[in-house]
Amino acid sequence: MDLSLSIVVVFNSYSVRTITVIIQSPNENNFEKLSIKYPTTLSCSCTRSSIQHDQFLSFNRTYHPICTSQFVNQTFISSVIEYNMSNYYPLDYRIMTAFHFQIITLLCRTVKQMVSDALEEFTRKYIFTNKALFYDIFNVQIEALIEQLKATTMAYIKHINDFLWFNIFQNRIISGLRTNYYINTVPGSEVSIFFISEYTNGNKTCTCSLNNNCVHQAGIYNVTERVGLQVPLLFGSLPNDARLLLTIPGIMVGCLPYNSILASKLECFYNQSCIDQIQIFMKGFSLVKPVL
Structure with missing residues (x-):
């Protein structure tokens, strides 16, 4: 030079x-x-x-702390599976617990792979110049490339999410947990009654047939105090709900596990006291410590 x-x-x-x-x-x-x-x-x-990006760039990847926590351990997930979980009241956290953590595990694994693939592709690319770049100009160009990388990766993740949502919603997939639709079959008859679930959140009522993102604050409910389901299937309306035993902050339930976990902030899992309260009703939570 x-x-x-x-x-x-x-x-x-x-x-x-x-x-x-x-x-x-x-x-x-x-x-x-x-x-x-x-x-x-x-x-x-x-x-x-020309010079390859990996000759002067390196990335320190940081993921959501729950992705490295005990909550994504298969032993824990297996411990919170209950075979009669669909019999719980639809706002009861126990109905979706195992599925929430299975989804979190899958999302963590998928995002890690997507980010890894994107970075590998990016670092294999070259920057071209026949003259040395001034420091400020070089930084501006590199920052622009990194912002483009972030935007492209986020757009791809959103595309996958939208694709899943579109297929679930448009195909009217009925949850085996009976949280978005409920089919009541009359014994000894070929007649089946099809009900659509609704959830209240604040002063608004959301219908699962129109919106898969209907959610409500999760809790633990006394299922013995409510026999059967009233029509219409409106959940979150306090006069009609089963007796609430425990509110779980930052966790949502609703039409489907996928949409409700995306709407959750997971704040309970950062708090040992909150985990201890859940443990009273789900012994499997004794296997986990708070997210750091």
Whole structure:
């Protein structure tokens, strides 16, 4: 790499002469000093016109802490599976617990793979220039490339999410947990009654046939106090609900496990006291510690 520097000298007679100073193979420190002193006339040709991104960029990936917690351990997930879970009241957290953590585990694994693939593809690309770039210009270009990488990766993740939502919603998939639709079969008869679930959140009522994102605050309910389901299937309306034994902050339930976990903030899982309260009703929570 040769660095040439043009210096304009003005004599008393107003004649102008350009002096070119060539520095062979300057180091980075010298180049930076000269670029500050001679920003308009400094020119530094490169011996190579391209360099791969992984030669000067590295990434420190940080994922949501729950992805490395005990909550995504299969032993824990298996411990909270109950074979009669669909019999719980639809707002009861026990009806979706295992499925929530299965989804979280899958999302963590999927996002890690997607990010890894995106970074691998990005670091294999090249930056092209026949002259050394000033520090500020170089930083602007690299930051723009990284922002584009982030935007592209997020758009791809959103595309996958939208694809899942579209297929679930448009195909009217009926949850085996009976949380979005409920089919009541009359014994000894071919007649089946099809009900659509509704959830209240605040002052609004949301219908699962129109919106899969209907959610409500999760809790533990006394299922023995309510026999059968009233029509219409409106959940979250306090006069009609079973007796609430425990509210679980930051966790939502609703039409489907996938949509409700995406609407959850998971704050309970950062708190040992909250985990201890859930453990009273689900012994499997004794296997986990709070998310750090």
